[in-house]
Amino acid sequence: NAGVTQTPKFQVLKTGQSMTLQCAQDMNHEYMSWYRQDPGMGLRLIHYSVGAGITDQGEVPNGYNVSRSTTEDFPLRLLSAAPSQTSVYFCASRNRISTATNEKLFFGSGTQLSVL
Amino acid sequence: EDQVTQSPEALRLQEGESSSLNCSYTVSGLRGLFWYRQDPGKGPEFLFTLYSAGEEKEKERLKATLTKKESFLHITAPKPEDSATYLCAVPLARGSNYKLTFGKGTLLTVNP
Numbered sequence: 001n002a003g004v005t006q007t008p009k010f011q012v013l014k015t016g017q018s019m020t021l022q023c024a025q026d027m028n029h030e031y032m033s034w035y036r037q038d039p040g041m042g043l044r045l046i047h048y049s050v051g052a053g054i055t056d057q058g059e060v061p062n063g064y065n066v067s068r069s070t071t072e073d074f075p076l077r078l079l080s081a082a083p084s085q086t087s088v089y090f091c092a093s094r095n096r097i098s099t100a101t102n103e104k105l106f107f108g109s110g111t112q113l114s115v116l
Numbered sequence: 117e118d119q120v121t122q123s124p125e126a127l128r129l130q131e132g133e134s135s136s137l138n139c140s141y142t143v144s145g146l147r148g149l150f151w152y153r154q155d156p157g158k159g160p161e162f163l164f165t166l167y168s169a170g171e172e173k174e175k176e177r178l179k180a181t182l183t184k185k186e187s188f189l190h191i192t193a194p195k196p197e198d199s200a201t202y203l204c205a206v207p208l209a210r211g212s213n214y215k216l217t218f219g220k221g222t223l224l225t226v227n228p
Contacts, residue, residue: 004159031214043160043203043218050214058215059208090159094214103148105216107159 002026006091006108013081013115021076021111023091029106030096032074036060036087037110043090049074050096081115088112119143120206122219129226132193137222139204140186149187150216151180152203160203163189194226 007022025032033048035058045058049068063085065077074093078085091108123138141149148167152160164173166182173180177198179190189202201223205216 033215035218040220042220043205045208045215045217048215059217092159096214103150103165104162105150105152105160105214107161109159110157 004091004093004106004108006089006111008111009109010112011114013078013113015082015115017081018077018079019081021078021089021091021113023074023076023108024072025074025091025093025106026072027093027106028071029093030071032068032091032093033058033105034064034066034074034076035090035092037090038087046076046089078113083115086113086115120204120217120219122202122204122222124222125220126223127225129191129194129224131195131226131228134190134192134194136191137189137202137224138186139189139219141204141206142185143206147207149182150205151187151189152205152218154201154203154221163202191224194224196226196228199224199226 004025030051034046035043037043044060046064047066049055052068052071055066068074089111092105094105119142121140148165150165151163153163154160164180169184171182177192181188201221203218203221205218208215208217
């Protein structure tokens with residue numbers, strides 16, 4: 001069982017370049033989300049989705065776009081990268097309705113992004 | 117505004133030296149408090165969920181407790197493999213319990 005898979009693991013961009021961070025899960029989870037993690041800031045929610053075709057903004061959505069065309073995939077797009085977007089990005093998923101056995105968020109291993 | 121504050125930021129222990137990590141929160145209508153462990157270069161890994169004051173959960177050398185204003189993660193006789201960053205999180209206001217706001221974490225180092 002692969003769980004949550006993120007690609008690439010590392011990426012270096014120049015200011016103004018665009019790219020897409022990929023996230024895929026094989027657990028049939030309705031809820032998927034993107035977080036960024038910065039030193040001294042903790043994990044902050046960027047965007048989330050509760051199912052195919054449904055997305056919404058989190059705490060820090062500016063500069064990022066998302067779409068959810070399938071249950072499995074939730075890509076994060078940077079349209080014009082800025083140095084402030086240098087961070088480690090994590091994708092996470094879980095079932096939307098929690099019970100005692102499915103309340104946990106499953107995280108990917110992260111993408112380390114540097115914008116020069 | 118909802119907040120999650122963890123203390124201390126960093127903690128160094130000798131193997132076998134028990135201690136506690138703190139997570140205080142200000143959120144109305146708590147819909148769960150979550151603890152995660154994060155190893156360097158990896159994503160957070162779920163440890164516990166607590167829902168009501170007085171609740172306790174245990175896993176190996178870890179025990180999490182919850183009051184109306186804070187949660188503690190007690191580490192009994194820690195081993196070097198318990199070294200990690202420990203994160204607590206609560207659901208964002210006006211959302212379901214899948215949108216979490218995280219504290220900044222406590223970096224635990226256990227020396228042999």
